[in-house]
Amino acid sequence: MTTTTLTGQTFAQTVEDNEIVLVDFWAAWCGPCRMFAPVYEQAAEQHPDIVFGKVDTEAERELAASAQITSIPTLMAFKKGHLVFSQPGALPAAALQQVIDAVVDLDVDAALAAAQDAQQ
Secondary structure, eight states: OOOEEOOTTTHHHHHHHSSEEEEEEEOTTOHHHHHHHHHHHHHHHHOTTSEEEEEETTTOHHHHHHTTOOSSSEEEEEETTEEEEEEESOOOHHHHHHHHHHHHHOOHHHHHHHHHHHHO
16 A cells, blocks of 8 residues: 545544554655655555555645644654654654554553543
8 A cells, every 4th residue: 555645634534534544744845754755655565454644744734733743754653543653753664663563552442541540
């Protein structure tokens, strides 16, 4: 599977409708973004069961602002509609794979329940 361009109109629905969504916030003028792009594309091809989205921060300024993007590239991961990872910086392939594995293995329901218990 290849990456999917996400916009302000498609972002929320994509995150809600899919089990796991990774999102790369990038810009064409960003050198580290261009270095990360082939790594991200390769991971997308290796994991067809995961949605790999891309948000062009220049074209989608409002979306980037609402996501509080202050540095690019920034990688976010959502599982069952919940943000479970967010980190700026270009990742090498091995580190990206570690993030993917951690998100796949994460029991988001148990994590949410534990967080709720901790607040009480």
